[in-house]
Amino acid sequence: MLWFIESVPMTTSTSLQLTGFFFAGLLTLPATAGDFTVERVTGGLQRPVAVTHAPGDSTRLFVTDKLGRIKIVRNGGVVNPAFLDHSAYVNESGEGGLLGLAFHPDYTNNGYFYISYTSGSGNGDSLISRFSVSATDPDLADPASEVIIWGPLPQQHVGHKAGDLHFGPDGKLYLAIGDGSVGGDPDNHAQDLTDPRGKILRFDVDLPWPHIPTDNPFVGDATALDEIWSLGLRNPWRFSFDSGTGDMYIGDVGQSTREEINFEAAGSSGGVNFGWRCREGTTCFGSGNCNCSNPALTDPIHEYDHTVGCSITGGLVYRGSAIPGMVGRYIFADFCTWRMWSFAVVGGVATDLREHTADLDPGDGTALRYAVGFGEGADGEVYIVHHYGGELWKIVPDCGTDNYCIANPNSSGAAAAMTSTGSSSVSANDLTLFCTSASATQFGLFFYGPNQVQLPLGDGNLCVTGGIQRLSPPLLTSGGGTASRPLDIAAPPSPSGQITPGSSWNFQFWFRDPGFGNAGYNLSDGLSVTFCP
Template sequence: MSIFTSPARLICASLLLAAPLSAQILRTELVASGFVRPILVTAPPGDANRIFVVEQNSGLIRIIKNGVTLSTPFLDLGSKISTNGERGLLGLAFHPDYANNGRFFVNFTNPSGSTKVNEYAVSADPDVALQAKVAVIQLISQPFSNHNGGCIAFGGDDKLYIGMGDGGSGNDPGNRAQDLGERLGKMLRLDVDIPPPYVPADNPFVGQTGVREEIWAYGIRNPWRFSFDSLTGDLYIGDVGQNAWEEIDFQPASSPGGENYGWRCMEGFNCTGNSGCTCNDAALTLPIHEYGHNLGCSVTGGIVYRGPISALGGTYFFGDYCSARIWSFRYDGTNMTEFKNRTSELDPPGSDIINDISSFGEDGVGNLYIVDYADGQIFRITSDCDVNNYCGTTPNSAGPGAIMGSSGSLSLADNSFGLTSSGGAPGQFGYFIFGDQPVSIPTADGVRCVGGNIFRLLPPQTIDGSGNVFNPLDFNTPPFNGAGQVFAGTTYYFQHWYRDKTGGPAGSNFSDGLQVTFCL
């Protein structure tokens, strides 16, 4: 009779698909440095070898290729931009079919201070763009030097979205964010695959007199970084507040557009006292999250993680430029869960410090990056590796008890990890078990340290004459390449169960436990 009463005992060799999010251990690693006021990291869809870094004041777009920053810039717009205050080169977006058509788009302020969105194309050299523009997509006058927005991105509908600030100064003196005859204080939506003026027929204000048909949503102060969930198509907007509140706005992929996010009569969930709309009107779309200026002063909108750390999938990361705090949460369109302050966890090792978070970025395979504006550094979020014994062992017929160990690398890519147990009962058979929770429950003649969903690695193995047993794990074979896939950044709990006929009344025992967090 097995000591395990769970139905899981029927599964000979499988593994829990994902342990709780709280078990993850994340860290940041420095990818590159030496940039001058970087404000964005991005990559063409599916590009696994390059990331593109946008420098605000130099007007350069530079490439990090296979970990090396190329000396020749991808594009130099230095002579075409203004760089006073919040102005400069502010945005970059690659066409969804960039691999075939080489088209990309940039957002910058021109020498007169107006916002300009231009189309460019790559040259015969994939690491260098043609310097002449292909087309002017938008030209928008700016009344002040601040609140230029600047972020551009393609949605899951292959349309180009442009985030426009309210024109600047303070408290939106022209009430532009609520004026549908203005493009300022709006999210614009364009189809760059049709002729000018690029307005999709299904934009919410098409055909209305006195309204700019490019408008997709309005009531926005300064959308400093928005992004689309690459899996669901949902839109997240980080909208910078006035004097007291920062906010994250949300739009589901199913939305037909037309949302009013409430600026200038609302800042976060709070009434400003300004006219232009009615505070807390049912027609307004309120944020899904706000935070006060005790925690920062300028939100940097982030990205929903869809990269190689599978257990992080669906987690939205964002931060604050002033305080360099980093947070994450999950949102299902109705409820926010797993809100977490990640600042300490993502503090780089050594003497590096992440300051002035100007952007979060994503490469072609979903890795997430943090841009340090002040220090000119680019960091990547990755999972940490860790292995520790826990729970303690119990004496057996051979001595003080069996102890778990491991060999090889904790990197899943290396695929050299193995489990060991020493100090067991020589000549007896046993097998390794694992699960998603640590426990300490007296079982048989020992203590079971693995809980939650418990599974076994079979077939059983015989403990050698010295009390040792070894089980190499191959993550490319069953069960690990199927139902039992192991995820980087997630912690699992291992233990060895073995027969010990003369060690106690139950005739079986356990080693101590081994807590393992795998990394990429």
């Protein structure tokens, strides 16, 4: 057996020792939780579509709505009046509206921010405009400061305008724009290099108009528009840059069979063709004169069919600190089925897909539905926009406790069970561990570790592994078989046992049980605790 306990017969002056806890093939470093839940930050919004923050601003979030307004959210409430009310100039019919917002990287000094929206009548015209913050009030924009950066582009149909807007790690401004159709891209915009639709466009807003970076992939090509960065997209509803690596992720809404996420590694020189309308995901759509086997077409790193969902909402890579187990994972959703997933990208390949749909119900009678956009706060924590509910939500650690693993009966006639009182807050440091229904008036010991297991040990099961931390000294159970110990987070048994916000640890109680069973000792079940800030 790979596990053993060295025990010394108990007297009033001797104590139990647990030594040599290890398990072949398992790491002994603290594990961190990958599970999260969501909490409602605020309501009172009207058809919101995007959320972001200004560089260096940790106190405010900025939420755009389809009608043409930008609202500030501060301290869990919506600030009135709106930061910008451009609704008189926004055509929000169909899939139009105020669709994107990005702050200049040097916003602290120049006060510039950029919006993408549709204006005019009919199906609307797509454009990017720059505005300035008010010279006298940081919570207000100057509505008279508009400068058109790109457009207006007349739209022929009501659909597929996309409109997400972000500054990349290179300081350039990127716009996602859909193929402009209501289905099938009948005009083949996405593959037409003389048309901006169905593309990612790239601008250098610090250069004079037309703001074209000299290193855009089609600069100097008379058969292509200079602003095009990548092509072959249908309706790129939300893209993002990984704030840790600079990689680009693009959620592209499918036609009738596939939803997809496209990936472009940091340092790319652009010109990537993601395949639409020749391919839908990795399937051959085959519309127009195209070769579905063309090696120049780039497949998505992840796709799902319409038995799973029907309209992807592209997300972002988590780079916050509250949920360490989620760091580096791309989180995304499906708008119409209310589902959510995450995966990690390793070497350009999506791996370890996890579903988080159950995490969208925090259990307090509220629930996150219709996730239409993801955004980051200045601290890298993730926020989600609930379109029809008019709400802003936040991903937070799923703090709390759960019992796991099976305990066997002992001389008490029952199986020992772990419980706790207090909270799982690291800052509060008020968690007390309890074990009930253990053997009466016997010595025992609480211990914890990062990993879960269920292996026969003594007359019970070992539930904890991966670098065991012993909470010494041993305790004497009561006449009713109960033991308790406050957990002092500030004084771990060893540095490797340090408990931090967002981490998940597993606790168990070992106790002597002479005269019962064969081994003379037993164990409780396991208690998993995810810790909050």
